[in-house]
Amino acid sequence: MSKEWPPRCPLPLEAIQQLLIHYLASGRGYDDASVAAAASEGNRFFQQKDFGRALDLYGIAYEVGRLHYAYRPLLHDLLLRRILCHSLLGRFEQALQECHTAAWLIPHEATCQLLFGVIYSKLGRGEEANSSFQQAVATCWDLRDLVDCLIAFFTKQHGFMDRAIRICTQVLKRNPRYPLAMLVRGDTHKCNQASKTARHSATADYTALLELDFSYQAILCRQAPKPANHTRADELLLSFHPFLQMQTPRPYASYALCRRKDPLVVASLVLLAVTKLRIMSTSGKMLRSVQQAYDELLEQRAQLQRKVYGLMLTQQPSA
CATH class of the missing domain: 1.25.40 (Serine Threonine Protein Phosphatase 5, Tetratricopeptide repeat)
Structure with missing residues (x-):
């Protein structure tokens, strides 16, 4: 049986449709200006620590952008802000669900992996948290x-x-x-x-x-x-x-490669990103192997110290 292809259109968000209807009824539409207005309002409420309203506006911007012009870096940034809002509001399961959506949009992105680690830690899922933190460092050593x-x-x-x-x-x-x-x-x-x-x-x-x-x-x-x-x-x-x-x-225009039509420039940047990712992946594997060898040496040293200490105890004359 052939494996089913994943959907090309970004995944929709839950519980946003009613808010989207009200937003469109206020005179907005599926265009650049509507996405920019919703994102800007979301940023303003986020700075004011009104995370509930920021969450709604980021969701509206995501839904409009998803159906208008699905530029993944913008949608990814909107999801990262929504994940932070969910986390700050104590909605950890929703935050985790949208982490998976963000990871589907742009796989192996370091900040998303870092947020995975934070959410898993809040949920008390230590193994998943450690794995996510390690992937974040392997992707971005900084x-x-x-x-x-x-x-x-x-x-x-x-x-x-x-x-x-x-x-x-x-x-x-x-x-x-x-x-x-x-x-x-x-x-x-x-x-x-x-x-x-x-x-x-x-x-x-x-x-x-x-x-x-x-x-x-x-x-x-x-x-x-x-x-x-x-x-x-x-x-x-x-x-x-x-x-x-x-x-x-x-807004869309603030992203450097949004709607760029020069295929050579885009292809060159993609190749540069892939090459950098491969180098970082190789260096991460090398670092892990060195760390594993170092841990093994420490364990062997500890075993040797225990053996020497045991021999010293057996050789001491009894009182």
């Missing part, structure tokens, strides 16, 4: 420090304070001026009641963070009142992701 700090954040949320501190410390060894590692480690020290020096360590990390950039005071002041507050992860993601905060949906 996200490594951010991913490690998010893993440390969720590790802290589950009560493993010492492990979260170790992860942040490893990040700071690689990048001593990485602010998110200072912030998460400071938060972890602050919550670590078992350590007598926790308060002093937290103060040291917060001081180093403010010395790096005093504007981080705003993030410190937005500390969640409860350790389990799920919105904190999204705030950290938006604040420290290298481009997600600025990657807002925008």
Whole structure:
């Protein structure tokens, strides 16, 4: 039996049709201006933290754009914002469903994989979260420090304070001026009641963070009142992701290759992207193999140390 071909038209969203009817009845249509207006209004409400209305307007822009001119980068940006809105509103299953839609639109995109990891972590699905985080780093190596700090954040949320501190410390060894590692480690020290020096360590990390950039005071002041507050992860993601905060949906004309008719330019850029993806994939596999070999050496060293320690105990004269 031959495998069925996937649909070419982008997948529709659920529970948007009634909103779309009202939007079209207000004088809008299936055109560039209507998509741009809905996306712009969604961006405005998102900045105002009115995530419910932003979610609706991003959905309207997606549905109009899907049927008007299905330019995938724009639709993908709209879905990423909707995923963030769902996550901030606590609608994790809906966020996960739209993550799959975004991954269908543009497969193996690093930010989408990162959002998969965040949503899976909120749902308590650790294996899927780790796999998504690893794929995000394999696709975009620049996200490594951010991913490690998010893993440390969720590790802290589950009560493993010492492990979260170790992860942040490893990040700071690689990048001593990485602010998110200072912030998460400071938060972890602050919550670590078992350590007598926790308060002093937290103060040291917060001081180093403010010395790096005093504007981080705003993030410190937005500390969640409860350790389990799920919105904190999204705030950290938006604040420290290298481009997600600025990657807002925008009009068609703002996208560099939208409606470009020069086939040579488009083909050259596609080949460049494919080549870069293959290089990054190869380097990711090489890194994983080196890391695996290093872990095996550490395990062999630990076994040898245990054997030597056992021999020393057997050779000691009995008292």
